[in-house]
Amino acid sequence: MRFLMTVALLMLLMTTACMAQTDHLLFRASFDEALTAEVANGDPEPVWARGGTKIVEDGQQDSCAAVPDGGSLSYEAPGNVYWERGTLSFWWRCDDAVGQTEFTVASLGSFYHFYYGRWLRLYSLGGRLYMHIWDWHHDGTRLSVSSGEFLPQQGEWYHIAMGWDAAKGFALYINGEQIGSSDRAFYLPLNINQIGLGVSAVASHAKASSTRSQRFDEVRIFDRWLDDAQIAALSTGEDVRVGPALDQEAIATHRVESLGMHTGHGMPIAPDDGETLIVTEPQVVTAKDVLRTQMTGLDGNLASKWPSGMRYSTEGLRYDVEMAGEAVNYVAMTASHEGRVQLVEGDRGTVVAERTTDDPFITRELLEQPVAVDSAHVTRAISEEDRRHDGALIDLQMLHVATGPATEAGAQSSPLGLAALDQLGATGAEIHGEYPAADQTTLTPAAEAASVSLSPMQVLHLTSEAATERTGIGSVGLRFELATEAPTVRARLEMMHPLNYTRRQMILDFIPDGSEVSLELDSRDLVLEPGQRIHLALHFTEPVQLSAASISPREIPVQTAAEQYFPDQLRMMKMYFMRLSEARPWGWDASKIKLLGELYTCMYQLRELRPDDETVMAYYHWTHTGEPKPVMDLPAAPAGVPEWAWYQVKLLEMCKSVPQWWIDNRQIETGEFGSNDGPNDDSVLVQDFVGLHLMDGPDERLLESARKVGLLTWGLTMENGMNRQVTDPLHAYEWGANVNNMLAVMDYGNPLWYERMLEMGQHYDALTGINPQGHRHYRSNRYGLSQIVTEGRYGWDTTSNALNMQSAALLGWYSGHDDSQRYMTEWADAWMEDIVDPEDGRGRAYTVEFATGKKEPQRLLSYAFALIPWACYDQTRDDRYLRALSLVWESDRRHYDGPTRSIDVLQQLVTHTEREDIRANILEVISGIDLWSSPIRYTDTRPEYKYMEWLLTGDESAVTEALKATLSDLTWELPMYTTAEQSPDRLWLPQPILNHMMLGDISLLRNRIYPLHWVSWENTGGKLAAWVLEKDPKHLRVWLVNTGEEALNPFMRVWRLDHGQYEARLGADADGDGQIDADAATATATLGRGSRMQVPELAAKTVMVLEVTQT
Template sequence: MKNTLTATITWPVIFIISCVLSDGTDVFAGQNPRLPSTAESPVAQTSSITLEPGEHLKVSKVMPLDGRLVRGFAHGPIDGRTDTRYYNGVVSEWSGVHGGGAIRYRAFNGNNGLHITLPEGGVDAVFLRGEWAGNLFANLPGLGVPAEAEPLCEVQPTNGVFIRRFVDRLHARRLSFFYESDDLQRTLQEVAFLRLGKTFPPSESRDEEFLRPASGSPPDEYVRRAMAVRYGKDPGGHPAVHRLAESGNGHLRLTTHHPLQLVTPPQDPALGLEAVTIRFRVPHLSQDLDLTLHVQDVLDPRRDVMSVDLRLGREGHYAVTLDHPDQVYLPASEQGSTPRYNPAPHRNASTAPAIAWLSVSASAAVDLRDVTIALHHTPRSQALPEAADWRLRLLKGLFQSTSEPRPWMHLKNTGPIAAQVDSSKAIQRHRASLVEVLETAEIARRLLPASDTVRQYYDWIYQNVDRHAPHPTNLLPDVPEAPRWAVQVREGWRNMSHIARWWLDNRLVATGELGGGINDDTDMFQTWQFLPMIESSPLGDRLKDAAARLSQTAVEHTLEDGLNRRTTDALHAYEEGVNQLALCAWWFYGDPVHFERAMAAARSVGKLMVETEDGRVHFGGRSFGIHEAREGFTELGRSPGNANWAPARFMLHPLYVVGLYNRNPTALDKFERWGRTWRKYQSPGRFVGQVDILSGEPTVVSERPTAEAVGPVNEWLALYQMTGDPEWQEPFTFTMAAGGYWGTHAKYGRMPHALLEWPEAAQTAMRQRLTRPEDGYAAFFLHKDRRYLEYWLDASASWFGWFPHMDTAAEQQTDRVLSYKASVPISCYLGDAPNRNRFLNFTAVSYEGLQGDDFAALVWDAGPDVLKVAIYNFRDAALQGRMRVWRLDHGRYRVRTGPDADDDGHMDELSGERTMELQRYAAVTLTLPPKQVTIVEVKQVEQLGDLRSRADLALSPLDTYLGPEGEIDVKVHNIGALPARDITVSLVRGGTVVASHVIEHIEDPHDLLPRIATVHFSDAQDRDTVIVDPEETIPEIAEHNNRLVLGSR
């Protein structure tokens, strides 16, 4: 198959169509969806491809440029198989609302819309296999179907096949399939696009080999194994295999729907296969006959590279050329290192002979006479681009659909890979999927030994085997005047922001979904939660907008009263959107709608905790949802989890967010009683990790605090952060004094406990223990020595620089795009790096008005009364921005700035000093001279009252809408800790108050129930401002949420 467009396709714009037929934003904005039409149909068309006696028909398979299920790469309908499997072995072809494989956009439009972009040149026929029914559209402008769009045709298969041949070539660049009935049994198994011609154009490079089928014979060992892979059973001695030879008798007797296999002699690996021509004579035919021809993938017996159904109407001589994507065999000699995974029949040259394999079947019994098979060869170098393109796309699809369980992570450097695959219990559920990935990666590596994309897949799936092998040192940009630490830290930002932008650009839809399902898409946002804190705009704005949309989608589809609607295990209950509500309450700090959603989640989570007669508080089970919150648990067994990583604890996230904001007594009460329950169980020599809920008897106990049996150290620290009560410091110092495992450690260079000031003995012990290069930012923060940053700054840049494709265009499941390895560079910017399933958040600062590529920062010190940050400006001009503080207690502070020309971490001279009242979320303006390190030092000079004991009146664009006639109902929320009285609400236009109302009283949400009052204005205009408490007479937690510009949503 020769197609100059195909030769120019570059990764990752990849999507291929492979079809086997028998008795089957936004993306493109271009042409009008209406095409020239007849009275019967928009485009004249027929329902079969008829092969006429005496003519030579050429059927060319058109390789699409791209294709998406909504916006996610989906290989199921296009991989040459009708039984594409998901990672768990279940057939997962696209049917409807449940999506397919690793792609799920259920809330957006029910996973509707398979969009295929075609090269120029047009197509003459569309084939589908499967019972899928719906409509085919041409050149739709986006992801949906406009009301005025006419379908190109209605897809209604007969006996599992749909064929539409167009009388005139269809020159559409994008074809889209939309289902109408969500019948899960009606899957779209395969789809292909064909061009039809009368001749096979001459080629100077073509080398034709003419073969004829010999008598049927049992398959040899290789073919027998390959057929077993293909058909799922051992064909044994069944004479269904016909050898092709120059001296064959040329006779095939076909029975109804029983395929005959045609196997060539060994081929020359120096040649590629670009097409196959089949000539035959039908001596007798009493009725129309459908003849199905398949060309198998020469390197993978599971799939076809092309197939076609042809209609025969009478006796005669026939000839058809199948112009398929070019195929190549494995090289005759090994190239590169010895294959790691090499079980028969995949694959080395000695056990995988270079043969071509075809099959033929018919809708009724028929004799084919004078059968001749012509193999059209081309030099391997000319066939390799198409063959490699096909293999890379298969590799992407197989990897993507197996990326959720990641069975390759169970492979170790402990013996032959094949033996591990066969013996590992952890792999067995995913064995078939893993084998396909390993085989395809091995084949791709041998076909393309110089491909960096293939290298990334290969190294990724063997990352645990090579765990101790160093990655090449990442080449940092050459910025001679910049400190090395600044270049390294910025590289961490660049890697993370590149990944996030790729997903926003290529996978995001209007509902905030990224195509992994709501529960896994929320995980992806958790891995990016630090990015808007570094660049508020444009990336931060894009992320926050998408997150807010996904939060709303979760509220509408997966959550009820802030909790998962369907009962599931604790981890997945958290991922159904509880995590997203908590994240948005932080990202949209002070927005009352987001905050009240977190309050609702906190209220419902509290109902999942059961209190025993003796006053203990436990989560009531391992699995739960809104039903258990409302009706209780049917039975109580052991407390959830038997290890320190007990996912039920993640459900405390919304209580934590609410408690940090206003020390809500209901949230704190449940959290603290749960924490005290676990603290009381711990004693020297007897550390408890699980108990029987009713009896209180420990069921997991250890003599020393190990990872398997220790109290909730991180959650105790969360309680200390919320309350400031030394009671919650004691559990950590207790475990330290007991020796052994502390219940936490520096993972990826992050350890929140290292960011606090402890009693001297504990602080000394921590400094003594955190001294390894791997301890990263935690060790730096304790020792104030930048050498501790080097290991993870280099390792992070190396990892993400070594695998740029894998977190982006490989399109893994969304919960498998991880950012833990960037924890140290992110901590340098922010003072901490909260992440997915790690909700403790000691972020010290965030930035606004700065582009992430323009600066790097290093938080040297942070606490309740002190802050020190070094910031380097890469630009040639001064930068203006703001730095918000997150850990400082309310007080008056001396803010000093100055240069650090010698980069020793100390201010050389004072260039500015001011005294400011600061508190959590307060902003410090920044002026950063060019090409210079600026030190910002903040020290408390006077402590003021805790803001969290105040009211907090707040407005939100999410529930205040301007009507067409100027009417507006303004909802005023109190999300603080005290009631508010005599509240003035003013409508301001151009600096002038045009109307005001007074609200007598709004109670505080002490019971986690929203407190809202509504005032009405009748003559509001776009861009007017609503201000609550314009004279600032009411002390509040925050003031920024008292103003709302209408139309600012």
């Protein structure tokens, strides 16, 4: 079985640690001979050393590590660094110009995805260095210090040190001198993911790379903040190993205050009269903010929070939790915001907890009477002036506590003795990796119970025996005796989730009322896999002597436990998937992408518990494309309906159900869908709407939904026709240009969208220019309303700027707008020269520095680029632009077996060039296609190639097979497009083959920016199948099949016919040869772009041919 992927890594950390730590140095990588660290309390090997990262000479001391622009170097954090305190020191040199734009020098990243995982970060901005630490204890913002007047210079070595202590603050040192500091304490009990050097992000969900060429030497990490003299000594090359003594009293005081343990208000009492404090965890069904599922306030991860982003403009005001009517009488809200907790039973709501920003981090309330909670709601006050300091909800515990006799049936009590961590398997590795040495004391089942002395707030770990087989756990009993001289002791107990240790299954703060303590933790039922243990973490506010401890897991049948455990873990699997879906790290090494490991661990267990569960099956095969996929039984085509027609209609119906789900379940009146990155991803989601609207329209719901997004982005993320945020070409486009351009086609004839394209087009003069070679190029690949960035790597034109040339292309298509066509053709002319390799005269991808005309080769041209030279040809009929299409294909072939970026213009390459080598290559690619080997999803082009097989060979069965395979996949994938709520910018519907068949070519899809369609269909009732068999500017021939039970009277619009008089003929095609058999109904009409023509009545289940010919 493939379980515990994340903790398997931690096992490696313990076995590969170079030595037992007798000093305070946790990690040292000198880079004299290799990237492997010479000293490591965790894993000494780099997690990522990519993009040309290597050991080079000319270090500050001997050799050093060189991390080039686009490279990365990172190490595992567990065991090598701890969040509560430490020092990270290294020598650093920037080989590129430091410049004004932001880049990361070093960072420590969280398991959880906040601010790209950068918990502690050193970065350059405006020529200065800044250090920040995220602190959710106070207001959920980052604490920052700068290097002041110090400005690092290109090519110079500097000694950098960053010291931090949660109880004291943090400081930045350069060349042994403290140049910036903060004395503000912080608190964020997180699991650190990786140590990044020159890496822009070290989030647990993705890989990242450097944006400057940098060098690093003599990296050291200590388990405490070194004093100023020791840091100065490091900067002179001394071998510092021992730091200052820790102030244990200050550490305890800080923990007590941070966790609100200085008061017992709201804490239940564990009695000393032989009774047991029984703590019961109710079911949480789901939680939402606005309409988006969001579990981050209830997931037990103390480094996650609600709100976890601003996906809706109204997000973060109210958190709605659906419960199951079970009793709650204890509420603990870990938060930094001002707000309330309301519990609702039936139609009666009761505010049970309130917090102001002056209150402790944790607000606890013990209710006089329990509430059978149907739903819970957390409110959050916000500031209209500055929402950065509004705070957040970190965790919400809703429990039922009562005293009574413990449940003995099935409980196996074991005395607890001291244990060595290396004897505890995965649990020992977790403790070693996540807790500093003073907090690693552990008790585990032994022959005799041990007695241990604990200082205030020192962590004590208690574990059960490791499971020898899959085991259901109904509850856990814990008993111990306490001796203390303090009049009152308060305790905190955390129960770790056995599958993913970053989560707490339950947290209870309580008051032991005497020397004998008995607890029963009746959490939601759990399932342990072989080797897993129950793991509890306990600490006390005063010095105590703990003895006679025992743990009693109550075992129950696995299938009984699964009744509660399965839906709970299914909810968590969805949460992990939602976080990961934008990065899409499926197939990466899950031991290096920790959140992926957590997803897989959860998924694999659920799959083994219930192998036939369709939802788990969908998640599994979506993320495991290398394994045989499900093949669904499809309904047979009825008599009289060809298979291609039947499966086309069924596929279109299912494709349309996806946006309908999003409109019904996620879109609010403002137009927002609550996408991961807000409106810029909302704008991406609706890119799929155009083709659906044209194939089966008019669809007013789709059109109105897209209009709302267009209006939203124009007012919120754009200004004066320009993206407000300074960013790269793709994201500049997604801030609203995409949807407002798209609507000019989808909402054809509405002058609003034409006017907006004109407004966007007014910026071409500033964005582009004529360079010394006489070529029109974009001046930058990073721009926005306030700035066009031209320094360094940003002063280069890339073919991804084609996306933002869409306004020009569509204005030319729409009305022949002269200036727009001039900008577009001049830019295309420049690239037609610049993507030619001077050595062989064939196409090659390049970027071009605007100021000099210098070119640098790239692996691929950008998506969308090929459509710009096609638009130039379409609007000018200048054959030289067809040469550009061939250049794109030639560029693809340098690194790939077939068309890649040229996929956008495959029909045009086949019909408008005489390149037999292109046709042969397409057929070669087609011969190797297996539609049934892996899921059809994302931007999969296999169905399109099967359409091309028909276009090149006339084999209709290739298209039928593609439709069946696509429909089969979408049938089991449908939850992944809908209820899984993955990032909407990852929802490419498999509709291109439908566009090719029904419209004659692609209309507009995501990043396919120029309309190629020939026809569209209206009033079809969802029953019309259409296949455009022939098309040219004077003639159309189309198969039409009414797959329904009643006669159909659809309309057709034409989009590429020359303006003029046409004769339309409609007749039956009984033999399926694509020709009218005999008598035909005829009509005449004047047609031009957008003209709407009534199709004569279509009888049910009859294959018809429609021919439209200019007279």
